[in-house]
Amino acid sequence: MKTMGYAAQSADTPLAPFAFERRALRPNDVAMEILYCGICHSDLHQARNDWGWTVYPIVPGHEIVGRVTEVGSAVARYKPGDAVAVGCMVDSCQQCDQCRKGEEQLCRQGNTQTYNSKDRVTGEITYGGYSKHLVVREEFVLRVPDGLDLSRAAPLLCAGITTYSPLRTWNVGPGSRVGVIGLGGLGHMAVKLAAGLGAHVTVLSRTADKQADTLALGADRLLVSTDKEAIKQARSSFDLIVDTVPVKHDLNPYLSLLDVDGTLVLVGQIGPLAEPTTVPLIMGRRRIAGSPIGGIAETQEMLDFCAKKNILPDCEMIRIEQINDAFERMELADVRYRFVIDMASLPAP
Incomplete structure (x- = not known):
């Protein structure tokens, strides 16, 4: 043909x-x-x-x-x-x-x-x-x-299945506390799907200018990752964090946000990451994982x-x-x- x-x-x-x-x-x-x-x-x-x-x-x-x-x-x-x-x-x-x-x-x-x-x-x-x-x-x-x-x-x-699959793998549903890093093609779908599954959804962003978009897409709140006091208050408050950032970046600011047995799942970056510290992983029995489609x-x-x-x-x-x-x-x-x-x-x- x-x-x-x-x-x-x-x-x-x-x-x-x-x-x-x-x-x-x-x-x-x-x-x-x-x-x-x-x-x-x-x-x-x-x-x-x-x-x-x-x-x-x-x-x-x-x-x-x-x-x-x-x-x-x-x-x-x-x-x-x-x-x-x-x-x-x-x-x-x-x-x-x-x-x-x-x-x-x-x-x-x-x-x-x-x-x-x-x-x-x-x-x-x-x-x-x-x-x-x-x-x-x-x-x-x-x-x-x-x-x-x-x-x-x-x-x-x-974008849909890449973000839906980890939400299903980690059994997200009503009462789940889900964070989403990045609000691009993958991130905005992660927000919509997690909210659709009944989770409490937080967008993690380096700046506060995504507040209106965050709420419009169905998330419950925006957490500014450069706000040290806000991050301190949010420690151990997520069951799952979906990381959609498609370039090399630092995971360390996010690891303490996971609760015991919480998981940060990578779906964006294919390649190297900045060196993570294992302290919050070992001390909180937290995980870094990956997920494809x-x-x-x-x-x-x-x-x-x-x-x-x-x-x-x-x-x-x-x-x-x-x-x-x-x-x-x-x-x-x-x-x-x-x-x-x-x-x-x-x-x-």
């Missing part, structure tokens, strides 16, 4: 139109026309090879919403016209202990990422959602529930939960030709809170 996308040809070239072929349908494949694609911070990192493993050309995009156009002969769950979504992965071994219990993101053989990853059958590099069409294995296609706004749902497929079943659960609670990201819609400006603005944190590409702006091949 001939299609069009936007690709980076190297780490220092802007994204530009790119014609390529999607594979012919295998029996268990679903073909879809992409309607909307969210822009994730990891798209920027990968396009610029910040992590050192990018294969060029690269077509980013793993927050994908569209409609089914065709299905393979063995597909039973979907039919043309269905509203569907695809997140950060498009395949896994399906045989290991993790895959069998619905944790495909933790596949022992490594899951196949939606872009910049090797297809398990052919070894070809996968291309992502900054494109007109997508072909995906049926098991990795998600159903968009009725009532969920298609134009705003795309960021749920990464969730499995397919949990991602579907998250979409259904968001439809039930009417939880959606705050989005700014752009045309595909604005992608490079969006990358620059995202680096400056100049977006509230997630860019989404309207793929109607991408001409058909």
Whole structure:
């Protein structure tokens, strides 16, 4: 299938139109026309090879919403016209202990990422959602529930599940005390989801200027992390802190805020951190943990939960030709809170 996308040809070239072929349908494949694609911070990192493993050309995009156009002969769950979504992965071994219990993101053989990853059958590099069409294995296609706004749902497929999964892993619910560090694409979803689950939610920020946004998103309060007296008063007051900051930073100011057996879970920074002290960890039986996305079943659960609670990201819609400006603005944190590409702006091949 001939299609069009936007690709980076190297780490220092802007994204530009790119014609390529999607594979012919295998029996268990679903073909879809992409309607909307969210822009994730990891798209920027990968396009610029910040992590050192990018294969060029690269077509980013793993927050994908569209409609089914065709299905393979063995597909039973979907039919043309269905509203569907695809997140950060498009395949896994399906045989290991993790895959069998619905944790495909933790596949022992490594899951196949939606872009910049090797297809398990052919070894070809996968291309992502900054494109007109997508072909995906049926098991990795998600159903968009009725009532969920298609134009705003795309960021749920990464920002949503990345923050929902740790909330579920650590059993957040009514009475839970949750802190959220960072109020960007991930952070604003962590606030909305934790509040939706019934938690008491606090946003942790270095400055007080996020007060209005904090309350508007559904949090109960803002705690200024540079206010030493406020931090002292807040010691041992959180069961879970979700750290969404996507760059190297210092965890030490936050560790004493955890209660006994509390956890600070990292979902933003992939790479080095400033050196933490173990004193509050050992003395308070506190933990630092990490969490990736969730499995397919949990991602579907998250979409259904968001439809039930009417939880959606705050989005700014752009045309595909604005992608490079969006990358620059995202680096400056100049977006509230997630860019989404309207793929109607991408001409058909």
